[in-house]
Amino acid sequence: MYKALFGNEVAEHCLLYIVNYGEGHIRGIATTFDLSPGQVKPQLEKLERGGILVSQFAGNTKLFRINPRLAIRKELVALMEKILSVLPEDDIEQYYRERRRPRRTGKAL
Amino acid sequence: MSEITSKTTRQQLAAIVVDKLRHHKIDAVLVGGSVVSIYTDNKYESNDLDFISPASHKKIVDAMTELGFMANGKDFVHPGTKFTVEFPTGPIGIGDDQPVQPEGKITVDGVDVKLLSPTQSVMDRLISFFVFNDRQCLDQAVWIADKHPINLDQVKAWAKRENQEEKLTVFLARIGRKS
Numbered sequence: 415m416y417k418a419l420f421g422n423e424v425a426e427h428c429l430l431y432i433v434n435y436g437e438g439h440i441r442g443i444a445t446t447f448d449l450s451p452g453q454v455k456p457q458l459e460k461l462e463r464g465g466i467l468v469s470q471f472a473g474n475t476k477l478f479r480i481n482p483r484l485a486i487r488k489e490l491v492a493l494m495e496k497i498l499s500v501l502p503e504d505d506i507e508q509y510y511r512e513r514r515r516p517r518r519t520g521k522a523l
Numbered sequence: 524m525s526e527i528t529s530k531t532t533r534q535q536l537a538a539i540v541v542d543k544l545r546h547h548k549i550d551a552v553l554v555g556g557s558v559v560s561i562y563t564d565n566k567y568e569s570n571d572l573d574f575i576s577p578a579s580h581k582k583i584v585d586a587m588t589e590l591g592f593m594a595n596g597k598d599f600v601h602p603g604t605k606f607t608v609e610f611p612t613g614p615i616g617i618g619d620d621q622p623v624q625p626e627g628k629i630t631v632d633g634v635d636v637k638l639l640s641p642t643q644s645v646m647d648r649l650i651s652f653f654v655f656n657d658r659q660c661l662d663q664a665v666w667i668a669d670k671h672p673i674n675l676d677q678v679k680a681w682a683k684r685e686n687q688e689e690k691l692t693v694f695l696a697r698i699g700r701k702s
Contacts, residue, residue: 434656434658435656435658436656437656488689491689492692495693495696499696499697510658511658511659511662513657513659514651514655514656514657514658514659515651515655515657515659515660516655518597
């Protein structure tokens with residue numbers, strides 16, 4: 415939607431995903447947007463090099479988040495939230511409404 | 524109290540269960556997704572009725588069995604309805620606030636059912652957005668606020684205690700309020 419602002423569409427997807435869900439990893443983002451991990455990885459690494467994102471391992475998975483020390487963090491998050499708020503409803507449902515709250519083991523879906 | 528059938532609504536079933544529990548001197552409060560369903564006129568649909576009760580599991584099983592429910596793990600299932608009933612461990616909590624006194628009530632077929640109020644249900648949904656980044660729950664909180672008056676001062680004070688004022692702004696923006 416605003417890919418020109420972020421350089422390319424994949425970078426925009428990465429940032430929207432991470433703001434929406436609080437964090438993201440390469441495969442999760444790639445699967446969500448039907449991209450290859452090879453498309454997502456360089457964008458996340460570029461954003462990390464630029465100080466926009468930080469990453470840490472959880473087990474074998476590298477999780478990316480918005481850098482909590484980023485001077486414009488609050489403003490960036492507000493901008494991404496604004497973009498999320500004007501996305502088409504179909505996009506919201508398809509990409510940004512995965513259930514994240516826990517479900518008891520054995521509970522019927 | 525009427526028989527449980529496929530036509531029994533969520534509210535009716537809640538009243539049937541509460542009425543039976545009351546005959547067994549068991550207190551119970553409806554919480555969770557079913558409360559959202561009630562307050563959003565089923566815009567969000569949950570087939571689970573979660574009750575918090577201080578009674579022992581055995582006493583609850585005795586009462587639920589009389590209604591024709593069978594225990595299936597932690598769930599109670601009934602052949603006549605798609606709805607399942609569960610009794611999660613209490614007390615009622617919303618974030619670090621616990622125990623919480625339920626401030627909502629609906630009356631169905633003459634039975635008073637205690638439940639979270641719309642404001643409490645909003646907070647109950649928002650905590651999943653705050654902690655797990657669950658946007659489905661954020662949507663549900665917005666839908667409740669669309670249909671019911673919400674005590675925003677109460678929500679704001681609670682969010683401050685939870686140290687979640689920044690995320691609360693996302694909810695406030697969605698309902699068209701400033702923080």
